Amino acid sequence: DTGVSQDPRHKITKRGQNVTFRCDPISEHNRLYWYRQTLGQGPEFLTYFQNEAQLEKSRLLSDRFSAERPKGSFSTLEIQRTEQGDSAMYLCASSYRADEQFFGPGTRLTVL
Amino acid sequence: AQTVTQSQPEMSVQEAETVTLSCTYDTSESDYYLFWYKQPPSRQMILVIRQEAYKQQNATENRFSVNFQKAAKSFSLKISDSQLGDAVMYFCAFYAGGTSYGKLTFGQGTILTVHP
DSSP states (O other): OOSOEEEOSEEEEOTTOOEEEEEEOOTTOOEEEEEEEOTTSOOEEEEEEETTEEEEEOTTSOTTEEEEOGGGSOEEEEESSOOGGGOEEEEEEEESSTTOOEEOOOEEEEEO | OOEEEOOOSEEEEETTSOEEEOOEEEOSOSSEEEEEEEEOTTOOOEEEEEEETTOOSOOEETTEEEEEETTTTEEEEEEOSOOGGGOSEEEEEEEEOGGGTTOOEEOOOEEEEEEO
16 A cells, blocks of 8 residues: 555544654655644644745644644654643555645544 | 525435435635545545535546536535445535635535435
8 A cells, every 4th residue: 555644543632641643655755744623623734844844834723733743754743741732633645746645544632 | 704505404315326416615715626425324424525616527436426517506416326325324515725724614414315
């Protein structure tokens, strides 16, 4: 399978705990995006990497959120001190061209 | 800022019939792309069709076609010969060219039901 992969697929955590998600993009893709999708809504943009550089961050990405993409390969999204409002599906997408993004299956986060 | 509006939370169609999903958007950009994605219950977004704003010809992909009205800022999706497998969530999305880095702005989604 050469698509975008995300790990874990599901994460249940208690409020106040830290969580980290991983995204492995399609190998030749230099662009990587993170989106958040709450139930019944469309995805909302969180952040964008071009290679290892984080070039854009949404205002949705509070100080508790941090994302990295070391060496321009996989990316991680960490949420510190999780809150119940963080419960959502976190989607990763990658692309070679800006107008064609391929999405991963997402990580569903539930904060109790 | 760009906004995308899907005014139909739910739509239904009989199998083999045609259905049209509506999408409107608001932007001051002149260079942009519009997309329709579908999202099955597995939650992986899949690109259905793409339209470049500078192209007057409506995009078509097999049973899926769009009606792009640039002046009206409307971008509807027509599904012909609807099949049971088309019964998923559909999202309209917008990407402004230039320095927006490709981030997509999505509408709220339309759930399509296909009746056998």
